[in-house]
Amino acid sequence: MAETVKPGDLDEDKYERSKRLEWFDLDKIQRTRVLVVGGGAIGNETVKNLILAGFRKITLVDMDRVVRSNLNRCIFFDEEDAERRRLKVEAIVEKARKLDKEVDIDYRTEMIQKLPEDFIPSYDLVLGCLDNVAARLHLNAHCYRHGIPYVDAATQGFVGKVxxxxxxxxxxxxCGMNKTHVKIMEERFSCTGEDVTFHVPKMAAEITTTSVVSAIQTRESIKLVLGMEKELIRNVFYYDGMRNVSEILxxxxxxxxxxHPVSEK
Ligand SMILES: [Zn+2]
Structure with missing residues (x-):
């Protein structure tokens, strides 16, 4: 005889709705060690998405402190964090643990380039939530060398890419960067390829583009972990919120x- 399910029983399981998805594998998601680099707008949104999706092992890297201009697009920051100039990673980790008390989340406050050589290879998946070229290229190079999937997300105003x-x-x-990009390595950088060297002091941004880009970054991470490689974006996902279009470039x-070694070319 089939087991009787009383009304409300299913509501006690946090992942009950996810488990109804035939491709969903919570165990695989929970076991994945994820490195999130960047604790700004995309980093906030992506940590929130990862936790809600079931990820449990998360390390966050950022060295900046919270300021009031962060508060219009960062779910884990509040007025008190800005007043106290708290480290972004501290604020995110504290509130992430409230969102899910079982999440195993920690942080580092060094520049990613200064962390030891064996740091990046200790993760299964690396997510770039950054606003500068140098750190992006560092992650790209190290992940490629160590065979670790890297999902890069970036925004500028109504435009974003993953x-x-x-x-x-x-x-x-x-491969997708030109010489100008490399030249402005230490400058704030437009994800779209436009030179924003003179875009002082920081890129314009708003939360709707961040939400879209972060959602795609998290969704591709889920596909990666679940072995859905055929369904992955293998090029660049481009989103233009002004025209309301997204396309694969x-x-x-x-x-x-x-x-890429000669054998790969
Ligand atoms: Zn390349």
Missing amino acids: QVVLPKETPCLE ELDRNPECAH
Whole structure:
């Protein structure tokens, strides 16, 4: 005889609705060690999405402190954090633990480039939520070398992009960059490829683009973890909120890109 389910029983299981999805595998998601680099607008949104999706092992890297201009697009920051100039990672971790007391979340406050060589390879998946080229290229290079999937997200105003980099399979981040990008490595950088060297002091941003881009970044992470590689974005997902369009931009592996051995070219 089938087990009787009383009304309300199913509501006690946090992931009951997710478990109804035939492709969903909570165990795989919970076991994945995720590195999130950047605790700004995208980082906030993506940590929230990861936790709601069931991810449990998260490390966050950021060295900045909360200021009031963060408060219009960061779910984990509040007025008190800004007044106290709290470290962004501290505020995110404290509130993330309230969102899910079982989440195993920690942080580092060094620049990603200064962390030891074995830091990045200790994760299964790396998410870039950054606003500068140098850190992005560092993640791209190290993830590619160590065979770790890298999902990069970026926004500017109404425009955003997400790129999934699968070592040995897809083009990498640097394949899609031109010489101008590399030259402005230390400058704040437009995700769309436009030179924003003179865009002082920081990029314009609003929450709706951040939400869209972060959702795609998290969704591609879920696909990666669940082995849905055929369904992954293998090029660049581009979103234009002003025109209300999204499209996949074709990107070829650049024969001059240093990250691909001759055998891969
Ligand atoms: Zn490349």
